[in-house]
Amino acid sequence: MALSSVLTPFSLGTVVGSIATGRVPVGNAAGSVITSWLNVPSVLIGVVAVAFSGYLAAVYLAADSVRGTDPGLTRAFRARALVAGVVSGAVALAGLLVMRHSGLNLTSGLALVMVAVSAVAGLATVALCWRSRFQLARLSAALAVAAVVAGWAAAQAPRMLPGLTVTQAAAGRSTLIALVIAVACGGVVLIPSLALLYTLFLRGRLDAPESAPATGAERVAAGGPDPHAPDTAPGPRTGGTARTTSTGGTVRTTSTAGRASRAWATVAVVGLLAGAGLLVFTDPVWLHGLGVAFFLACAVSTFRLAHDRDGR
Amino acid sequence: MDSEQHYLFEARQIQALSLSVHIPLVCFGIAFPVLVLFAEWRYLRTGDDLYRVLAKRWSRIMLALFAVGVVTGTILSFELGVLWPQWIADFGNVFGLGFTLEGFSFFVEAIFIGIYAYGWERLPPRFHFACGIPVAIAGVAGSFFVISVNAWMNHPSGFTLRDGRAVDVHPWQALFANPLFFSEYIHMYFAAYIVCGFLMAGAYAWAFLRGRRGRYERTALSVSLGAASVAAPLQVVVGDWAARDVATYQPVKLAAMEGLATSTRGAAEHVLGWYNGHAVVWGVEIPRLLSLLAYHNPNATVQGLDVVPLGDQPPVNVVRLAFQTMVGIGTLLAVIGLVYLFLRLRPATRSRALPRWLLWAVLAAGPLSVVALIAGWITTEVGRQPWIVYDVMRVSSAVTGAGGIPVGYGTLSVVYVLLAVIVWAILRRLARVPLPDQFASAASGGAEGVIADGLCSRRVHPGRDGGLHAAGRGRLRRWPVDAAGGRPGRAQDQGRGQARDGTGVGGQPRLADLRARRVLDRIPGGIRVDRLDPGHPADGRGGRHHLPRRRLRAARPGHVTNR
Numbered sequence: 001m002a003l004s005s006v007l008t009p010f011s012l013g014t015v016v017g018s019i020a021t022g023r024v025p026v027g028n029a030a031g032s033v034i035t036s037w038l039n040v041p042s043v044l045i046g047v048v049a050v051a052f053s054g055y056l057a058a059v060y061l062a063a064d065s066v067r068g069t070d071p072g073l074t075r076a077f078r079a080r081a082l083v084a085g086v087v088s089g090a091v092a093l094a095g096l097l098v099m100r101h102s103g104l105n106l107t108s109g110l111a112l113v114m115v116a117v118s119a120v121a122g123l124a125t126v127a128l129c130w131r132s133r134f135q136l137a138r139l140s141a142a143l144a145v146a147a148v149v150a151g152w153a154a155a156q157a158p159r160m161l162p163g164l165t166v167t168q169a170a171a172g173r174s175t176l177i178a179l180v181i182a183v184a185c186g187g188v189v190l191i192p193s194l195a196l197l198y199t200l201f202l203r204g205r206l207d208a209p210e211s212a213p214a215t216g217a218e219r220v221a222a223g224g225p226d227p228h229a230p231d232t233a234p235g236p237r238t239g240g241t242a243r244t245t246s247t248g249g250t251v252r253t254t255s256t257a258g259r260a261s262r263a264w265a266t267v268a269v270v271g272l273l274a275g276a277g278l279l280v281f282t283d284p285v286w287l288h289g290l291g292v293a294f295f296l297a298c299a300v301s302t303f304r305l306a307h308d309r310d311g312r
Numbered sequence: 313m314d315s316e317q318h319y320l321f322e323a324r325q326i327q328a329l330s331l332s333v334h335i336p337l338v339c340f341g342i343a344f345p346v347l348v349l350f351a352e353w354r355y356l357r358t359g360d361d362l363y364r365v366l367a368k369r370w371s372r373i374m375l376a377l378f379a380v381g382v383v384t385g386t387i388l389s390f391e392l393g394v395l396w397p398q399w400i401a402d403f404g405n406v407f408g409l410g411f412t413l414e415g416f417s418f419f420v421e422a423i424f425i426g427i428y429a430y431g432w433e434r435l436p437p438r439f440h441f442a443c444g445i446p447v448a449i450a451g452v453a454g455s456f457f458v459i460s461v462n463a464w465m466n467h468p469s470g471f472t473l474r475d476g477r478a479v480d481v482h483p484w485q486a487l488f489a490n491p492l493f494f495s496e497y498i499h500m501y502f503a504a505y506i507v508c509g510f511l512m513a514g515a516y517a518w519a520f521l522r523g524r525r526g527r528y529e530r531t532a533l534s535v536s537l538g539a540a541s542v543a544a545p546l547q548v549v550v551g552d553w554a555a556r557d558v559a560t561y562q563p564v565k566l567a568a569m570e571g572l573a574t575s576t577r578g579a580a581e582h583v584l585g586w587y588n589g590h591a592v593v594w595g596v597e598i599p600r601l602l603s604l605l606a607y608h609n610p611n612a613t614v615q616g617l618d619v620v621p622l623g624d625q626p627p628v629n630v631v632r633l634a635f636q637t638m639v640g641i642g643t644l645l646a647v648i649g650l651v652y653l654f655l656r657l658r659p660a661t662r663s664r665a666l667p668r669w670l671l672w673a674v675l676a677a678g679p680l681s682v683v684a685l686i687a688g689w690i691t692t693e694v695g696r697q698p699w700i701v702y703d704v705m706r707v708s709s710a711v712t713g714a715g716g717i718p719v720g721y722g723t724l725s726v727v728y729v730l731l732a733v734i735v736w737a738i739l740r741r742l743a744r745v746p747l748p749d750q751f752a753s754a755a756s757g758g759a760e761g762v763i764a765d766g767l768c769s770r771r772v773h774p775g776r777d778g779g780l781h782a783a784g785r786g787r788l789r790r791w792p793v794d795a796a797g798g799r800p801g802r803a804q805d806q807g808r809g810q811a812r813d814g815t816g817v818g819g820q821p822r823l824a825d826l827r828a829r830r831v832l833d834r835i836p837g838g839i840r841v842d843r844l845d846p847g848h849p850a851d852g853r854g855g856r857h858h859l860p861r862r863r864l865r866a867a868r869p870g871h872v873t874n875r
Contacts (some may be wrong), residue, residue: 028397029714051397066374171405178409178483186416193423193446206430275546279553285491288553292498295550299505299542306538306656 006050011051017042020152021102022162041095041102047087048095052145054288059125061139063134067204078129081137092118092148106155114151118144170256262283271298319717320708323395326721327864328693330388332686333728336511337381338455339685341421342504344374345448347535352441362751366532368432369745371444371514375429377739378421380731383416387724395717399700399710401623402477406470407461410484411800414457421450422862452501463493466692467561470703476705479600482590492561496692497778503688506645507681514678517671517744525665528751531667535722537674538656540681541649551639552605559606560697562702563615564624568631569596570602572616579603579614614851626697634690641684649674 020026023036036042046069062077095114096106121144121197128137158165170176200206271294278291317323348370355363355804389411393400424446431440464470470486471478488495516533519525522782558697566572571587572579584593600610607614617625651670655661746752 028401029712033714033716087446171408172479175405175408175481175483179412180417182409182412186413186419189415190419193420197423197427200427200431200435206434208429272546276549279549285494288494292494292550295546299546302542302653302657303538306541306653307534 005053009049009053010046013046014042015036016049016152019046019161020045020104020156022101022159024161026161026164041098044091044098048091051084051088051091052148055081056141058084059129059137061079062129063138066134067202072271074132078132078134080175081129082126083139084120084289085129089119089122089126092122103150104155106151109154111151111155114147114154116280118147118151158233261305264305266304268298268301273303316713316716317711322710322717322721324707326717327391327395327727328690328726329721329724330384330391331689331693333731334381334384334388335685335689336507337377337384337684338500339453339504339507340374340377341381341509342455342501343451343506344377344512345425345444345451346541347508349441349444349448350364352444356437356441361525361748363716365748366535370422370532371429371432372742373744374447376735376742378425379412379473380735382422383731388725394714394821395712396700396707396710397712399705401594402705403468403701405481406468406478406483406486407464410457410461410464410487417450417453419458420446421454424450431548445699450777455500456497457487458486460493462492462692463487463490463496465700466496466702466784467492468704473704484697492557495550495557497689499547499550499554502543502550503681505539505543505687506547509536509538509543509682510645510674511678512536512777513540514675517674520666520671521668523674526751527749528747538841539653540645540677541652543650544642544645545653547642551642556606558615558692562695564617564620565626565631565692566606566628567615567617567619567637568628568695569691570614571628571632572602572614577603577613578611578614579606581605587632588746608817609683624698626695631691631695634687634694638684638687638691641680641687645677645681645684648677655830656678674711710862734809839841 017029018037018039021039021041023031023039025031025044058077058081062081063073065077068074101105102206106112125137125140125144128134128140142190158167160166160169202249275286275291275294278287278294282288282291348367351363351367351370354360355367363796385804424443425434427443428440428447430442435443464486468486469490470482470484472480512534513536515640516529516536519529520533553568558569570579571582571585571592573587575591578600581593581598581601582595585592587593603612603614604610606612611869617628648670652666655664655666655670696702698706698708700710
């Protein structure tokens with residue numbers, strides 16, 4: 001576990017280093033498979049990536065550990081965040097100097113601004129961790145790392161690979177528009193989902209002990225059914241008239257249930273015949289779509305009829 | 313244009329291996345959330361705790377398989393770029409949209425599967441159920457987007473070719489206005505229910521055969537086998553639709569599937585046999601059936617392999633064998649499904665136990681359905697050869713020029729073997745989590761009820777060091793009971809010597825004997841054994857030499873049942 005957690009950012013960093021220092025030529029496997037990423041600057045960037053990961057993890061875990069009950073944990077993560085912050089800053093500084101001699105100048109123009117932002121944010125993070133202000137430290141730590149990545153992009157622009165600019169490498173306009181639409185739609189779905197996840201997680205909704213489930217009152221309040229007490233005999237409730245009930249191994253079906261079953265059976269047969277007819281004997285795509293819908297109706301109703309609800 | 317790659321065949325094998333490992337997991341991604349949600353929905357409707365237990369246990373399996381699918385899917389997505397860089401370079405602008413959208417559905421699936429799996433009893437029930445719905449939708453959507461790319465590779469459109477590259481691209485049209493796409497996707501969608509359903513059902517059929525026929529096992533079998541059984545017969549019709557689309561859009565693939573050397577009017581169908589380069593030999597010939605199936609006309613002309621030069625033809629026997637395997641197994645699965653539905657829907661047999669031969673058939677159907685799934689994908693992927701983008705780009709033009717493919721192949725094979733071992737271990741572990749007591753099944757008759765003192769007869773051996781051991785499959789799990797004191801010398805001897813079960817269960821001390829010799833008195837009151845032994849020799853079937861291991865664990869104070 002620990003090994004892969006180190007290897008992943010290290011490998012990513014070496015690849016970034018090899019691209020940033022222009023060691024990946026254009027073409028199908030035109031560069032060296034080994035030496036393009038296994039060299040001093042690339043390995044150094046790999047180390048930077050590992051240091052950054054450790055640093056972010058320490059700061060974030062320190063912030064998380066505050067929710068826990070163990071102050072020792074917070075102290076431990078605070079110490080690690082401070083050490084990792086100092087180490088990351090030092091390694092990043094070394095990386096800056098080495099990269100300057102390897103073809104990527106981060107000390108001029110927009111890149112320099114980004115490096116300065118990163119330096120300030122990094123120092124601020126150390127200061128905030130020192131004063132145990134972890135929530136703010138999270139933001140400044142993330143900013144420090146993001147600024148370095150932005151600085152890399154600024155220093156390398158407009159080159160993507162040697163002899164290939166970003167504009168040349170980009171797909172055509174229609175593809176890019178499609179991707180922007182896709183990302184926008186994806187974001188509309190993803191961002192609320194992430195917000196929900198973090199809300200549940202950060203409010204500790206997902207780390208309540210499982211042995212203390214929602215009480216019956218809470219379940220009822222939430223609209224859920226009252227669970228069986230553990231000592232009552234297992235078996236489904238026989239509330240509605242449309243439910244099949246079992247008595248001593250024999251099945252008694254109320255007339256409502258019988259009528260419901262007949263309705264489901266009708267749906268199943270109609271779905272099967274109509275679906276098969278549409279899929280086999282027609283050609284237009286939309287009729288095939290209708291056929292699939294009939295098949296799904298048939299599948300659902302057959303499944304419902306066949307499912308043994310009392311678990312006999 | 314062809315790069316110097318001596319290991320093209322190995323590169324293809326790597327890709328095939330990775331796809332074969334990943335695709336069964338995709339089936340669980342599509343179908344399993346729906347089955348889990350069905351179980352939870354039944355719980356919400358009826359308040360029957362059994363369904364909650366079922367959904368909860370299945371959601372653990374769902375999460376484990378999702379995690380494995382993340383690993384294999386990540387390997388796969390890297391392979392597309394690493395093994396076929398020229399394909400991505402020249403056509404990524406056409407199909408990249410599909411993978412972008414798939415990425416989003418993957419994220420949504422990951423977020424909600426986490427909430428769902430960890431939210432049991434921590435979230436309000438209905439809210440928890442609602443969190444499962446995006447998992448089911450994302451499973452369907454993810455496979456939808458990926459298969460849209462595969463369908464595009466089989467029937468490329470939506471771009472203009474200039475100097476071997478795609479320009480003037482219409483990505484939406486290319487992916488989603490592709491007539492071949494829908495049959496391919498629906499075919500895979502039904503296959504997902506067949507594979508997931510039969511594999512799950514196989515596990516419970518095995519439990520049935522070993523005598524565990526409790527309400528939990530019966531319900532689990534009913535849900536999983538029911539889903540597979542309704543999907544399998546319908547798949548026959550969907551498959552027919554897919555084959556007709558192949559006949560229309562990829563006639564050479566169809567010719568390879570059927571071993572049709574030359575274009576023929578009123579072509580015959582051959583079952584089994586071998587393609588010798590000119591015709592199918594040793595097969596059973598059914599006149600005009602191929603024309604009838606492909607074009608609904610017994611006199612229709614079916615294009616043969618000769619419409620393209622030999623260099624553009626796929627390897628016929630591989631494709632044909634894979635296709636026949638898929639059709640053969642698919643037919644068998646449809647029959648199994650129909651038999652099950654017949655027994656379930658007919659009032660006379662509805663409440664009767666399923667016959668043993670059907671349980672054996674269901675047990676076999678699980679692995680067979682995976683074979684059929686892989687065979688189907690071999691049919692469509694090898695049937696497209698030598699093209700990676702049908703009629704546009706050859707696989708040999710797309711492959712990487714880098715060396716080291718055999719090394720990657722070997723490494724990846726080891727990784728997959730390790731992964732398989734891990735999956736097996738996880739699933740066994742999940743299966744062994746004891747059921748809540750009220751659902752724990754006894755042996756077939758259910759006669760061996762809960763033993764009053766809450767102890768089970770599961771291989772409780774008097775141990776050497778004043779402790780008791782619960783052992784399974786040769787391994788001993790030591791359980792010190794120092795509090796009880798004293799060396800159980802006498803009980804030890806008797807336990808090993810005389811107090812053995814008569815039938816089936818080798819070397820196990822009989823619970824009654826242990827109790828008679830007061831061995832069990834040494835067990836402190838706070839410790840109990842979860843679940844009753846379902847394999848009591850009174851089972852009568854006598855086939856159980858190995859019993860699943862159960863944990864000995866301390867009961868929480870005040871709790872008699874342990875969920």
